Amino acid sequence: MLNLVLFGPPGAGKGTQAHFLAQSFNLVHLSTGDLLRNEIAANTDLGKLADALISKGELVPDSVVISMIEERLKKPRSTVGFLFDGFPRTVLQAQALDKLLMKHHSKVSVMLCLMVDKKELIDRIYKRGLTSGRADDIDLATIEHRIDVYNDKTAPLISYYESQQKYYPIQGMGTIEEIAENLKHTIQSIQKKHTHHL
């Protein structure tokens, strides 16, 4: 299986690129951010809990997102692999993902990290907020807080995957098409190098 973790700070363009990648490689796209926003839109109990945290720029509890992913992985389907977008976001989530995939006799193939400057991240999120209607995109203090939470809780996953030789930094500044090409070439060259592993 080809299981990709698309990684990077908020505003790095994970959602945009995930869309292309899932299409190019025929992967099932799983975005915890999208799944949580669906819960919020449906006004479920989980949605209410998530909304309160997300609008403050906090992470949703590990147990919540892990069970959401667990549910999706349980669904029987024939796919060449999964594209995880916005998950894992903590070391605990990464360990849980490893365990879940192991149950399905699989593993994370590659972690692709979109590299974008902090100033550019803030600009992009703020601009997105003007049209997205996302409460967490409008307020500058919340945006800054999300980046701090990323540095504090999520960035440690870089060494988690680096120590397993799965970490691939990708230039995340440039046009959407350039970045998409970068990602695609990186995956293809990894596939060529490790055909027997992936």
Ligand code: ADP
């Ligand atoms: P972005 O990457 O731009 O922050 P996402 O859609 O990935 O956007 O996530 C939006 C918010 O949803 C996050 O700030 C966080 O509060 C919550 N969230 C998404 N995925 C997770 C996760 N894996 N663990 C905890 N919280 C999450």
